[in-house]
Amino acid sequence: MRRARTGTLLAAAALLAGLLGTGGSAAGAGGAPAVGPAGAPRNAVAAAEAVGAENCDTGASLPPGERVGAKIQEIRKRGYLVVGVDQSAYNWGYRDSQTGKIQGFDIDLARAVAKSVLGDGNKVVLKTVATADRVKLLQQQPQPIDLIARAMTITCERLEQIAFSAPYFRVSQRVVAPKAAHAGSVAQALGGKRVCAALNSSSHGELKANPHGAASVVTPDNQLDCLVLMELGEADATLSDSSLAAAMVAQDQTMELAGEPFLPTYMGVGMNKNDTDLIAWVNQVLAEWRTGGGWQASYDTWLRPGMGDPGPYRPW
Amino acid sequence: MAAQTPQGGVLAPPPGRAPEPAATLPAALPSGRFSGPLGRLRTAARTPPGRLRTAGAVLVALVLLFGTVAAWQSADRAAAARRLASRSEPLSQDAAELYRSLADADATAAAGFLMASAEPPELRKRYQDDLETAARLIPQAAARSGASTEAQRRLADLSRQLPRYAGLVETARAINREGLPLGGAYLRYASDFMQQTVLPNAQRLADTEAAALDGDYDAAAAVPWAALALGASALAALGRYQVVLFRRTNRVFNPGLLAASAAVLAALVWTAGGTVAAGTGLHQARTQGIDPLRALNRVRVEAMQAHTAEILNLVSRGATEAYDGRWDALAKSLTAPAGGPGSVAGLSAAAPGRAGAQLADARQWFEEWQRRHADAAKLDEAGDYEGTLRKTLAPGRDDTAEAAFNAAGQRWERAGQAEQTAFEAAAGGVDGGLTVQAVAAALLAALAVGGTARGIGRRLAEYR
Structure with missing residues (x-):
């Protein structure tokens, strides 16, 4: 009886809190960009070859390369890389409740970029970003984050606003x-x-x-x-x-x-469109991550227990 | 029988005699301006004994009215003073304490989450103490709040919301122990619930109680103008009539009326003096207790909110600028020069002696807290999250921002206790004094009525 009552109260208050939350979200959604063409035709597309079968090529990015441009210089001068991550995506980017540190598949990738650019995988500042703020934060000036490694899908709509690395x-x-x-x-x-x-x-x-x-x-x-x-x-x-x-x-x-x-x-890894040197650099890191077995090692550590064989998830 | 008296007989009076008994009735209206009993009274009042009786009645009525109003107003104010000391002020304090406990529970739960497995048992205990304090204060306040439906409604809401909040936090903890990020999501949900639903409710309760306190204070400190005016009129009427009697009878003193005048004068002086005394006590209660406590409560709430923002900013890891903004706004008002609402510097200016030392001490710790926060913020700016965390809160270390905040908080608490004691000392005797004053006014007025009756009766006896 008591349990049931508590449950009802929980549900009632949850509803209230949810309403508040939704109210805030609705305001945010008002500023969201319009969505592309209707999804119905896209649903028919299931074949792997059809990935990104929209009005753009979601698999394309700048060619890999280690060219020191303005952005790489800025990061090296600062001494650390600022990466937008999630702290609640289990095994992707999440906070270990024992150590309090953020870890996961995406974090491994962020550290690989930091190691390549700065020579030290620990010279990285992980800033948690809300799903809704990802595009906005990459467009802001001054840019609060260099890149986003946060289970971000490449869409044509986003490609108009920001740049992505090659798919990972x-x-x-x-x-x-x-x-x-x-x-x-x-x-x-x-x-x-x-x-x-x-x-x-x-x-x-x-x-x-x-x-x-x-x-x-x-x-x-x-x-x-x-x-x-x-x-x-x-x-x-x-x-x-x-x-x-x-x-x-x-x-x-x-x-x-x-x-x-x-x-x-x-x-893909999200970045500002103007940071062409960083985009190329990240693509270089991804190529090495793939060929050097880093991708596979991280997959085995974080994702294999829950997702099994990596075959369906490899973008190459 | 009826057949033997066909022409009317005893039962049916003959038609022509019907008006006869009516002519003998006194209510033969209206033959003149002062006819009837009223007329007789007016006629009688023109005779010397009649005039005496009328004057006596007027005097007795005036004195009775004065006694009633003085006793009633004093009793009313005594009741307000009693409510102030025993109900509205403690309730107001309890509401502030309730708010602090809830806000502290939220900050502590977040801090425990940040410290992960290093969470010290003291922190866990502090969270539980906060919830226990809240759980104790809610029914206590509900029992005391009496008829205030607004407060009762808020308290009913809070007593529903508290177990829900605690349930969410425990869920978050249990999931967190399994190492799942879902625990963090639950904690976020719980904190949002606390910040957006529970705390605003507690704030409105505190506002309601503060308004009730102001109402009781104003009622207790009100000057009994009606009683004072009636007393003065009664005294003037008694004096004036004694002069009239002296002119008419050449007797200098009428002992009865003289005694009545003395009694009314005593009641009037007592009421006026008691009002001044109660006003002094209440004024002291306000300047030594209510006002400084209110200023202190405001500062403690703001400091608590700033501390919560500081912790939640670390929990969110830069996901939002909102907590930084909240810290800045609160710090601005806390560090404002004395005179600004919610300024730490303004506290010592308003505080009574005993609390002053604690407040001065607390202010130093407050400034230390601000310095440490600024240091931590610099590290955060430089991207050193671990360093920021160590500077802000670390189990068992006393050089963190949290340690300084706690030190300031403890001293504020002690200062609050001293101010509460000062309030109780100043407001404690006020209701007793006003009650005695009410009884005295009633008794003296009764005495004055007796004196008036006796004085007039003696004069009346001379006409028999």
């Missing part, structure tokens, strides 16, 4: 829903449901273009907030990149990846 991971959209919902498909998992997606994430963009029958959409600052909202009964399902969807399922055994993956895309 292949992902698609996945639905996370409670196992108890027994959803057999994406349409079943999202239809008539309260769907959660991180504000201004690619999943949020997809939901705006094609709601998949969702009754409502909540957009907290961070994809992991969606898991909190689902656990507190404030959302029924979450749409996310497969990378982060796997991270959510790994943290809550009552959740599952529901339905089929769709909308395959690449993940």
Whole structure:
């Protein structure tokens, strides 16, 4: 009886807090750029060859090279690299609760860049950034961060605003829903449901273009907030990149990846368009990371336990 | 029987005699301006004994009215003074304490999260103490708040929100121990809930209690103008009538009326003197207790909020500039020169003697805290997160910003206790004095009524 009552109170207050959160998010969404063409035709595209089958080539970036330009000089003069990361994407960029340090697959990549540019993988300042702020922070002057390694998918819309490195991971959209919902498909998992997606994430963009029958959409600052909202009964399902969807399922055994993956895309390192020297440099680091076994080692450390064989995720 | 008296008989009076009994009734209206009982009274009042009776009635009524109003107003103010000392001021303090406990719980939970596995047991205990303090204060305040529906509603909300907040934090902790980042997401959720829902509620409760305190203070310190005016009128009427009697009878003294005048004068002086005494006590309670406590509460709340912003800024790791901005705004008002609202420098100016030393000490620690924060912020600027963390909060070290904040907080707490004691000393006896004054006014007025009746009765007896 007492448990049930506490549960009800929890749910009620969660709703209240959620409303407050959504209110703030709505204001943010107002400033979000318009979404590209409707998602319906894109859903039909499932083949790997069709990755980035939009009006642009999401797999293309500047050729790799170590050229010291204005940006590299600026970073070397400063003495450390500032990287925008996540602290709550399990195994990608997250805070170890024992040591308090941020670690994960994306962090390994950030350190590899710092090691290449500055000769020391520890000369890196990790700044957590909200999903919604990623593009804005790269465009701001003065730029508060040099680059973003934060499970960021390459989209045509973003390519108009910022630059990306060559792809370093292949992902698609996945639905996370409670196992108890027994959803057999994406349409079943999202239809008539309260769907959660991180504000201004690619999943949020997809939901705006094609709601998949969702009754409502909540957009907290961070994809992991969606898991909190689902656990507190404030959302029924979450749409996310497969990378982060796997991270959510790994943290809550009552959740599952529901339905089929769709909308395959690449993940890349986000940078300012003008920092051509840094973009080329990062592409050089990525090439070495791939050929030198660094990518594989990081995958084995962080992602293999949850995602299995890396085959489907390699962008090359 | 009815057949034997066909022409009316005893039961049915003959038609022509019907008005006859009416003619004998006194209520044969209206034959003149002063006819009837009122007329008789007016006629009687024109006779010397009648005039005496009328004057006596007027005097007795005036004295009775004075006694009633003086006793009632004094009792009213005594009740307000009692509420002030025993209810509204402690409630106001409790509301401030409740706010601090909740804000401190939030900052402490965040700090524990930052320290990860190095979280010292004292920090855990501090969080639990904060929640226990809040859990104790809410029902205590609800029991004391009486009929204030606004306060009761706030308290009911808080008592619902507190276990929910605690539940969220415990969930965050449990998940955090498993090493999952989901714990951090829960903590963020809990902190948002505290900052956006619980604390604003606690703030409005504190505002409500502060308004109730002001109301009680004003009621207790109100000057009883009605009683004083009536007392003066009664005294003037008694004196004037004694002069009239002296002219008419050539008797210098009427002992009854003289005694009545003395009693009314005593009641009037007592009421006026008591008002001055209570006003002095209340004024002292305000300047030594209420005002400095209010200023201190404001500073402590602002300092607490600044401390929370400092910690949450580290938790967010640069994800938002909001906490930095909040720190800057709060620090600006805290470091403002004396006179500005919420200024630390202004505290010592307002404080009574005993609290002064603690406040001076607290101010030094406050400045030390600001210096250490500035040092930490410089490290943060240079991208040294670990260094910033060490400068801001590290278990078991006393050279951190948090240690200085805690030192200032402890001294502020002691200063608050001294100011509370000063308030209790100043406001404590006020209600007793006013109660005695109410009883005295009633008794003296009764005495004056007796004296008036006796004095008039003696004169009346001369006409028999």
